[in-house]
Amino acid sequence: MTPSPFSIPANARRIDPARQRATALKKDGSVNDNDRVEIGPTPLAFAEWERLGLEPPHLPTLRAYRLQRIVDQLVARDLGGILLFDPLNIRYATDTTNMQLWTTHNPARACFVAASGHVVLWDFHGCDHLSAHLPLITELRSGASFFFFETGEHTDRHARHFAAQIDELLRQHAGANRRLAVDRIEVAGVRALDALAIEMCSGQEVTEFARMIKGPDEIKAMRCAVAACEASVAEMHQAMRAGVTENDVWAALHAGNIRRGGEWIETRILSSGPRTNPWFQESGHGC
Template sequence: MIEKLNSPCSIPPHSRRIDPTRAPTIIFKPDGSANDNDRVEIGPTPLAFAEWQHLGLQPPHLPTMRAFRLKRICDQLNDRGLGGILLFDPLNIRYATDSTNMQVWTTHNPARACFVAASGYMVLWDFHGCEHLTAHLPLIKELRSGASFFYFETADRTSEHATRFCLQVDKLLQKHAGNNRRLAVDRIEVAGLRALEALGVEVCDGQTVTEHARKIKGPDEIRAIRCAVASCEAAIGEMRQAMRAGATENDVWAALHAGNIRRGGEWIETRILSSGPRTNPWYQECGPRVIHDGDLVSFDTDLIGVYGMCVDMSRSWICGDLEPTAEQKPHEHITTNIEMVKPGVRFTELTRNGHRLPESCRPQRYAVMFHGVGLCDEYPSIRYPEDLESFGYEGELQPGMVLSVEAYVGEVGGKCGIKLENQLLVTGTGYELLTHYPFEASFLRD
């Protein structure tokens, strides 16, 4: 059954812990969220707020950030002549609504959906029994359930449930977009696509809408990213303390997870940390290998931190008080490429004018030179010269874009490999470096 709510959900009487006859006094945290120890929404912990205050960081104002994001989506829809957008990707739903619910689980079990009309009218279908999770979000005008039509949930009744859901979407499109039958969709099960098309809906690419909406960060999103970076770097410091001879790769990686969660971060998308000979070739995930003095340890955070913001940075360390070997000396690759960043620079200019890896390391080059960062790795993806013809596309840098610049340096058949990556903001005149955790000092000496 569909639950239709035109105002935020009220808490069931049996859940109340405050005398309902007393008018509540709402106290807010620095980010605009309610200072309620029993609140439903997730967010930064007191440890995170204390660390940010010490660093002089201003948290985002969440209501303003949410309004900015909704306007970005609506502007994209109107610019492209679309009546609305239907979202299933949990990160796009997060961007549109700032709501979370089992983010990793719903990545492979699409049980939540969101409709946003070009006018800004927003409807969220949440997992059943979860209406209370979004009661604090007034931009969501209706809360419903019943968006599940994947095989695990619906088996041989999948088409039935897909049709029922799509009829709702069609009615919303007719009500809020009139004769405009053009609906963007970011991703959908096959049964849902067929049901929408059978209703005469023109299904358009939704990923173009969301990626271009998300590419420019507003002031509060930038504040959120700075806070997320600070919390991630504090956790990296705890990782560094956990790295010692006799520890396993998993011991070190666990410190990053723990530090992220302790501060209110959310999850980590990969587990790419390796040591010694496992650093070459790249992309080996952490395991039970015991680290020894003199081992190289390289990692990529790929971390979804506080406010759902991605912190994507890489470092390489030497275990113990030892000097790296000659082949472990890093190249001035990412620092050179960062200096090219400024508004108006074309993606292909970055590719063609960037620092070249040593020829012996090019076969094992990283997938990209630069990529966007926000709630995860985002548009754009800027390639190395070797990949420009096959995968490259054009565009230009704009103020408000957040990028990661990275490189993996490891020879084919080499004993080890170094991974380095920094995150930066494109400003009106150049860039601002967002990640500040230092590189290994011994790598910087000639």
């Protein structure tokens, strides 16, 4: 008799750690191994794109292009680096994702990119494995939280500790340049960086100008994203019938999005497309 999965001891390994990892690559350049944590297109999405004659982007090339776009903007503006808390900007710079909606209103993750190209990612504690497949991240840390829900009456102390790390990184990788772009930050962080004589500049301007010019692989990703969106919307149309509610229709759209590897749908506007493609969660309009 086949044993029930519930009879497996709690301390037993479900995955053999000695198992050799797959060496083949998917068409987007990612490892063809389902024992992984990265979010990406599903076999359904790849099959649909192949039928449409669409070529997926090469992810390692796309990631390097986006990081270079940020670095170029920093150099052009004589900035020592940029500090990112917006999860969409972090995704653009590093292609990492972790609790995207939650960290939108709970800034527990951060990223620093130096004009030299040095990248530091502060992820949520215990989540180092989520970015283990990304070689462009130079350092991985934790402890970027200094908002009241997380740190309470110790918020100022946590902010000072974090600001000291930024000060250290600027001195190491920007020399005497104290100009730091910041996209958004808690008040305690502003005060802590000010106290260290760090000159804060507009980080949103840097990231928006970086996004302005799309690379060849981004164009491919946009085409694939549009195709995945259209397929999900077509399934939504099929679900529309007499007696069905708007929530039922939205459920069909969400299902199509998830089935193709998307993370979430940002709005409930029927004329707006879903974020069906994880490559483009850094922008509000799939671009």
